Amino acid sequence: MQQNNPYVIASDIGGTHITAALVDTRQWRVIDDSICRYHVDSHADAKSILSAWAAPFQEVISKHPDLPAHLIGIAMPGPFDYEGGISRMRDQDKYDNLYGMDIRTELAERTGVEGQNIRFINDAAAFLQGEVFAGKHNGHAKMLGITLGTGLGSAVWEQGKNAVDADLWKTPYLDSNMEEHLVTRWFVRRTAQHGKAVTGLRELLQLRDQHAFVDDILAEYSHHLLNFMRYFSQKEVTDRFIIGGNISKAWAIFQQFNPEAFNQFDIHISQLGEHAALIGAAAIFV
Numbered sequence: 001m002q003q004n005n006p007y008v009i010a011s012d013i014g015g016t017h018i019t020a021a022l023v024d025t026r027q028w029r030v031i032d033d034s035i036c037r038y039h040v041d042s043h044a045d046a047k048s049i050l051s052a053w054a055a056p057f058q059e060v061i062s063k064h065p066d067l068p069a070h071l072i073g074i075a076m077p078g079p080f081d082y083e084g085g086i087s088r089m090r091d092q093d094k095y096d097n098l099y100g101m102d103i104r105t106e107l108a109e110r111t112g113v114e115g116q117n118i119r120f121i122n123d124a125a126a127f128l129q130g131e132v133f134a135g136k137h138n139g140h141a142k143m144l145g146i147t148l149g150t151g152l153g154s155a156v157w158e159q160g161k162n163a164v165d166a167d168l169w170k171t172p173y174l175d176s177n178m179e180e181h182l183v184t185r186w187f188v189r190r191t192a193q194h195g196k197a198v199t200g201l202r203e204l205l206q207l208r209d210q211h212a213f214v215d216d217i218l219a220e221y222s223h224h225l226l227n228f229m230r231y232f233s234q235k236e237v238t239d240r241f242i243i244g245g246n247i248s249k250a251w252a253i254f255q256q257f258n259p260e261a262f263n264q265f266d267i268h269i270s271q272l273g274e275h276a277a278l279i280g281a282a283a284i285f286v
């Protein structure tokens with residue numbers, strides 16, 4: 001952390017948005033009135049994506065010009081070279097046009113922040129780190145994090161260490177891998193097989209009272225999620241989970257299809273929401 005500057009401009013980049021805010025690292029608290037959120041078209045050309053990413057940083061900087069130095073911590077989905085700042089995302093249904101680009105340099109040019117003051121962390125690791133720092137979970141020896149959204153995030157936190165990306169999205173499973181059965185596009189594909197078009201889980205749930213097949217899809221998803229948790233738990237030899245991401249908001253629904261099996265784990269659903277990833281991104285500088 002730069003001397004006399006406890007504030008970090010932290011951001012969380014998703015498949016459809018970027019959120020940025022100031023984080024006070026003395027209290028691990030997001031400054032509410034600093035939060036700004038922008039829509040991002042992850043299928044747009046590189047220039048458009050980078051302009052959308054830079055916009056919230058520019059807004060926070062313009063509102064807080066008196067900070068001694070501007071530090072930017074970014075929670076970024078993978079695959080990504082977090083040390084080098086190079087995008088490795090390809091065939092992920094998002095940000096293909098950034099593949100191979102030096103994101104640190106591009107953002108430095110657009111924000112005026114020195115490249116050495118822009119750092120990256122895996123978004124799933126940032127989420128787990130933030131939950132541990134601000135959610136009072138650091139009394140345990142080990143915690144596992146899962147984020148469910150446009151991608152599948154997995155992370156491991158151990159006492160005395162920073163959270164790290166578990167990188168389990170590509171784990172072979174059924175006809176493809178774990179991610180293809182646990183993210184938004186899975187709901188889109190499965191619903192299309194029943195002749196209905198949805199953009200994700202929220203729209204699917206709106207059809208629940210009208211179509212019996214919806215519960216079949218939800219039960220199937222619950223089964224896939226349970227299989228992933230079993231695999232992750234056995235691999236890391238712990239049963240403690242923190243689960244977040246937009247899909248986790250429907251946890252009560254998924255849990256009811258396999259209550260006894262899920263109850264074998266110590267499961268915490270994120271209470272911090274997007275703030276967890278912001279706090280975790282800010283923690284890179286501590």
